[in-house]
Amino acid sequence: MPDTSFFSKGAGLTARELCALTGSELGEGTDPDLRVTGLGPLDRAGPDDLVFFDNPRYETQLQATNAGCVLVAQKHLAVMPAGLPHLIARNVSIAFAAAGRALFPAALKPTPILGQAGISPRAEVDLSARIEAGVTIEAFAVIGPNVQIGSGTVISPGAVIAAGCAIGRDCRIGAHVSLAHTLLGNRVVLHPGVKIGQDGFGYVPGPAGMDKVVQIGRVIIQDDVEIGANTTIDRGAVRDTVIGEGTKIDNQVQIGHNVEIGRHSVIVSQVGISGSTTIGDGVMIGGQTGINGHVTIGDGAQIAAVSVVAGNVPRGARWGGMPAKPVREWFREMRFLTELAKKGRTTRNDSDE
Structure with missing residues (x-):
């Protein structure tokens, strides 16, 4: 699970509250009263964490995740594990960012290092x-x-x-x-x-x-x-x-x-x-x-x-x-140079590398 010792967890948000906050929809079988208190990556998240999935490259991690809830786009619903709570977002990245701001407001901008308000006598x-x-x-x-x-x-x-x-x-x-x-x-x-x-x-x-x-x-x-x-x-x-x-x-x-x-x-x-x-x-x-x-x-x-x-x-x-x-134009030039290099390659040139 992610270590959030520098940013303490609060009461968290329910799935219903997350939907209202991010404009997402409850996924099939997802309890609207499900509560998450943290954020995490697919491969390290725990049952209290919200994660997101928007890249098929991480499908293996999605299948094995222990996360409490997943933000996912409609186009990726076919690979969602059965029974895994999820919210369907129009834009997964924007929705996850909005959830993060709500769950960890203290991480938005630097806070006083000494935790004291006012003007220090040592300033x-x-x-x-x-x-x-x-x-x-x-x-x-x-x-x-x-x-x-x-x-x-x-x-x-x-x-x-x-x-x-x-x-x-x-x-x-x-x-x-x-x-x-x-x-x-x-x-x-x-x-x-x-x-x-x-x-x-x-x-x-x-x-x-x-x-x-x-x-x-x-x-x-x-x-x-x-x-x-x-x-x-x-x-x-x-x-x-x-x-x-x-x-x-x-x-x-x-x-x-x-x-x-x-x-x-x-x-x-x-x-x-x-x-x-x-x-x-x-x-x-x-x-x-x-x-x-x-x-x-x-x-x-x-x-x-x-x-x-x-x-x-x-x-x-x-x-x-x-x-x-x-x-x-840049891509065409790179492709042309790559093809030209391949045409000029010989066994002798490869052995000299």
Whole structure:
């Protein structure tokens, strides 16, 4: 069974309540009063756990599961073991996510590490800082002059908020986060180690070496943005770096100066975005992708993982590869190269490998 020692179980949810929450339907023979209190994978779940099945690759695990209840799509009902309680969901992933949020609300965003509300006497808070009621500032956090912090926000140990920064309401600022020249909206979550507002990488060749270019812009992060651990976002040079409402950024992402990212985009781990790039709304960028500076990625575009984007990407396009290009073209080229390599293979070439 999954070990949930870091997130205690509550009263749980009945199958009837899960249906109301997720828009699912009771499966044949499923008791509406059946109660689950936890989540788990198919192969480790116990009788109190909810699991999901949406990939035939795991059918063997489904047949042997000890789970209390399974979220399953209509198209997979034929492989459900007889007598196993189940709920029929239109979208299994969305339903499972909704159930998880209800069962473990404490896992949604970082909570105070020391479990204490208010301002710790061991925090360093400048007298000119304007802090609304209901803010938690934990030990060893540093709050600089003229900082503004909205109610319900939690500042974790070791965080440094530099002069003039503004943080909205109900934000979560993780341990050892560093903010400078930054304005945050409401309900922003910054995981541990995030660094925002440092100067971008700007130099010009001079007679004695590289001359530094000043970076005098800001970083503006709108409402409901979440940024993963150890991600860095540089402030603008002569205009602002902007992260749009609802955008989600994974761990270890680098965002350069003057970058503008639209609303509700998703950027996966280890992506690097060079300066002055513009990314539209609803864009999805796969992990370990590099994006050249001064390019535009249109609304709704999708970039495959481990790609290199060297030019503009049209709205709604699906690109991948090095350099990135439309996915169908990329796949044709890969298939052609594979076939060409097979034609050129000889017994001698294989023995040399």
